[in-house]
Amino acid sequence: GNQQNERFYQSNFGSRVNIVAPGNDILSTHIRDNYRLLSGTSMAAPHVSAYFAILKYLQPDLTHAQLKDYLRSGNLTKDIGNPGKDDFYGYGLMNMEKVLQMFRMVSQVICLITAL
Numbered sequence: 001g002n003q004q005n006e007r008f009y010q011s012n013f014g015s016r017v018n019i020v021a022p023g024n025d026i027l028s029t030h031i032r033d034n035y036r037l038l039s040g041t042s043m044a045a046p047h048v049s050a051y052f053a054i055l056k057y058l059q060p061d062l063t064h065a066q067l068k069d070y071l072r073s074g075n076l077t078k079d080i081g082n083p084g085k086d087d088f089y090g091y092g093l094m095n096m097e098k099v100l101q102m103f104r105m106v107s108q109v110i111c112l113i114t115a116l
Helices: 041-058 064-073 096-102 106-115
Strands: 026-030 034-038
Touching: 026 041, 041 096
Parallel strands: none
Antiparallel strands: 026 034
16 A cells, blocks of 8 residues: 555455555665665565564464454454455554554553664
8 A cells, every 4th residue: 555545556455355554665675785665565565574573572472363353353453445354455454553552562662662
């Protein structure tokens, strides 16, 4: 998606889409020590991987079944598109703020970031 939460025209879609992430005009490393704006699934996938890695870090005992339940409940995403799960946005746009609030970690993370 883009900054307006609009679906990128080359995005995958269908019943297997579960969650969406930013993937349009993402600043990425490029050849010869350069940076470039890139778009596509290759840009969105790292966001999703990091998102779930942080979630697992915050809740190490979280099972796969619990993770799926959280995803389906809307506790991990901002529902965009048609209400509920749909073929273009799945359960919605990943939302780290919701995750941190769910686990009451917002203040701890803000303190950590401020300390850096």
